[in-house]
Amino acid sequence: MGLLEQCEELFKNSNLYEVLGVTKGASDAEVRRGYYKLSLQVHPDRAQGDDQATTKFQVLGKVYAVLSDKEQRLVYDEQGVVDEETDCLSQDRDWEEHWRRLFPKITLQDILDFEKQYKGSEEEEEDLRRLYTLHEGDMDRIMEAALCCGHDDEPRIRLVLQRAVDAQELPAYKAFTHESNKKAANRKRKAEKERREAEALQKEMGLNAEDSLVAMIQQRQKSKEKGFNSFISDLEAKYCKKTSKGTKAKKK
Template sequence: MGRKKKSRVPSDDGEEEEGLQNENHGKLSEEKSLYELLGVEKTATQQEIKKAYHKLALQLHPDKNPDDEEAKEKFQQLQKVISILGDEEKRALYDQTGCVDDADLAGEVVQNLHEYFRAVYKKVTEADIEEFAANYRGSDSEKNDLFDLYKKCKGNMHRLFCSMICSDPKLDSHRFRDMIDEEIAAGRCI
């Protein structure tokens, strides 16, 4: 792989812009951010990103480098960069996680994702689950879920227990049967 050097690329307005280039059009560095690869700031607008992309694409296009496999590979990687930074949702996800796609989930990226989700979502403990189950049992939510599942499972209690949260056939079968019988006796549709 060729040595990295900064190159100056003339812009449309006559000024020179810095962009990362490798000698002989080497691979885009996986260690650099996508913004650095395009030679733009993280705060760049979509217009600035597209402008930087077009300049690099013109330099690296396979038609301009017909016998250069590295240029072809770098051009393909450039397509991946613009597919992420050119899409607002993908860009926002990249900005939050630093992750490009599932193939990149390794090492530090996994750790970063873990830290991100720990910051966003509280750790669930057994005590939290027990508290939820205690509040859920006998609640209107449980009754609604029971009746919905009873309909979906067409009365098959084995299937119902497989789908019903916070339930145990040994503990809840009589209680559930009583609730269902009550609903049927009251003439409500089950």
């Protein structure tokens, strides 16, 4: 089965750009970010023994391999075909190893700098709008998936989304506009529990100021859709290396 057929079967869409949630005119950075956001959601680490998650992860790697290569992307754009014989789409390729090898390690300061730049940015607002649409206004799932945020950020995030709903830029999902007080309270209790666990870890391990900050970030991201390691990898996407080029094209 070819890549386009695999995309249709696994993601109900054979358009490589739409699979990654980007447009045909997306920049390399946008394609890269789209790939990482989606691949981290289906990463096999999140579902041990889940063969479909592993397959999806591999297929997304192939999609990115095509769209990140100028020659292959040009062929796909012009002819709607993919080179199935190129080395970068080899069935024997270790996609997990390849995924890890693409990116250099980042530091704690990189994380803090990213958070500072990301919060309140247009990029964050675009991400929140995407999550709102994806999860149909469910604040539980939006808060779980949103980057760089804790419970204290919820009023700010809700305000961003409410403004977009009021301006009719987003649909008024009932899950958002009529969320019950009980559901919001449950989310607050969960956040407070995670905060207490982070503080307990800090005390138990006798962490210094910097290590304590790492622990709090880890604990905060632990319950996220992507998890702490995935959060780190999402940032590493900004430092992606180029992949090899292919030359052949094969019709689906």
